Amino acid sequence: MILLNQRQIKNGIKYRNGYLIWNGLQLKCIIHPNDKVISYGLLHPVKYCRLVRRKYEGKNLFYAQLVVEGIPYQKYAYGDKEVGVDIGPSTIAYVSDTDASLEQFCQEPKPIEKQIRVLQRKMDRQRRANNPDNYNPDGTAKEGRLKWKNCHRYLGTTKEKLCELYRIQTAHRRTLQGRLSNKILRVGKYIKLESIMAGGACALMGVLK
Numbered sequence: 001m002i003l004l005n006q007r008q009i010k011n012g013i014k015y016r017n018g019y020l021i022w023n024g025l026q027l028k029c030i031i032h033p034n035d036k037v038i039s040y041g042l043l044h045p046v047k048y049c050r051l052v053r054r055k056y057e058g059k060n061l062f063y064a065q066l067v068v069e070g071i072p073y074q075k076y077a078y079g080d081k082e083v084g085v086d087i088g089p090s091t092i093a094y095v096s097d098t099d100a101s102l103e104q105f106c107q108e109p110k111p112i113e114k115q116i117r118v119l120q121r122k123m124d125r126q127r128r129a130n131n132p133d134n135y136n137p138d139g140t141a142k143e144g145r146l147k148w149k150n151c152h153r154y155l156g157t158t159k160e161k162l163c164e165l166y167r168i169q170t171a172h173r174r175t176l177q178g179r180l181s182n183k184i185l186r187v188g189k190y191i192k193l194e195s196i197m198a199g200g201a202c203a204l205m206g207v208l209k
Contacts, residue, residue: 015049020064022051029064037073044068055167058160081188092180099187103180106173112165119162126151126158 013022020027031038048067053060079096086093093102127148128135134146184191 013049013051015046015064015066020049020051027064037075040073041066041068044070055163057164076182076186078185079188080190082190082192083184083188085184085191085193087193094184094187096187103183106176112169112172116162116165116169119158119165123158123162126153 013020015021015029018029018031020029031042033039046066046068050065050067052063052065054063055061081096081098083094083096090105091102092105094100127150130149130151131146134142134148136142
């Protein structure tokens with residue numbers, strides 16, 4: 001969640017020499033000296049500055065997100081070939097003059113999927129136990145605006161554990177997507193693919209009939 005998002009103007013949030021400055025408040029930033037991406041970015045002029053809040057194991061962590069001027073840091077050398085990419089509902093295929101591969105999108109680790117399903121069922125049982133009057137005899141929720149009572153275990157322990165698993169799942173997917181992108185770019189930086197409209201993609205995945 002972005003808490004503050006302002007330009008480097010006179011009264012806005014600023015980044016100066018390792019400090020986040022806003023309305024007279026100075027916050028020292030923790031910068032990892034061995035991170036090549038951050039070290040490279042800090043060598044360039046800062047155009048925008050944001051304060052971002054993220055949850056980690058139930059705790060709030062705050063990050064200074066800087067948008068800097070220049071070319072992004074490149075970890076790998078890009079290839080010089082043309083690459084054709086075909087995107088499907090759950091797979092992606094790419095081919096060049098010398099390479100061809102079929103990859104699966106964001107293959108989830110099975111232990112996380114199982115833990116998420118277990119916690120979802122637990123939350124449903126807790127919600128039903130705390131709100132028996134909000135359900136019909138067949139188990140479906142009643143229509144209309146209802147008042148829901150949530151116990152401390154539901155809001156604290158169970159929900160926080162589920163949010164943490166979602167965070168791990170999102171980070172894992174982002175890592176896999178970046179790894180796949182770098183793998184394709186190492187083959188070639190000239191990417192060719194067909195245009196896929198949102199409606200066509202939904203129909204392809206069986207969402208639209």
